[in-house]
Amino acid sequence: MQLGSREQGMEYQERPDACLLCECSETGLDFHHWxxxxxxxxxxLCRDCHDDVHRGEAKTENPGWLVPCVENLVSHHLEYHDNxxxxxxxxxxxxxLPNVGDVVSMAIERESP
Structure with missing residues (x-):
């Protein structure tokens, strides 16, 4: 699995009015780095969701933080968006997300009933 970059110019999205994960608009937003x-x-993401995606092994001090961070994100996405x-x-x-489609796919499969 290669964790490569996205196309040039795709680094930052426009700042939304609400958290992309929980859709809360009553708190400030942090830029979450992938x-x-x-x-x-x-x-x-709002501060609470930002903290949630960095729980457990997803702390940036862990050299392998990206995969568990994406897994946490997918888990919360499925919870909030009833997919x-x-x-x-x-x-x-x-x-x-950068090129981590395989990680997202595996996280979806793991969360599926």
Missing amino acids: RYGENKVGCY VDPEVDVILDRYN
Whole structure:
């Protein structure tokens, strides 16, 4: 699995009016980084959701934080959006995820009843 970059110019989404995950509009938004450094990639989440996607092994101090972070995101996405049949591309685009479609797909399968 390659964790590559998205197309040039896709690093930042426009700042939404509400959290992309829980859709709360009453709190401020943080920019959640999927990649740091020169090629920053991320999306906007409220502080609570930002903390939720970084729970457990998804803390940035863990060298392998990205995979558990994406797994946490997918789990919460399914919880908040009641996706009976979620689509990988929808999740990738909604959260401006770098090339981690395989991780999203596996997380969806793991969460499916």
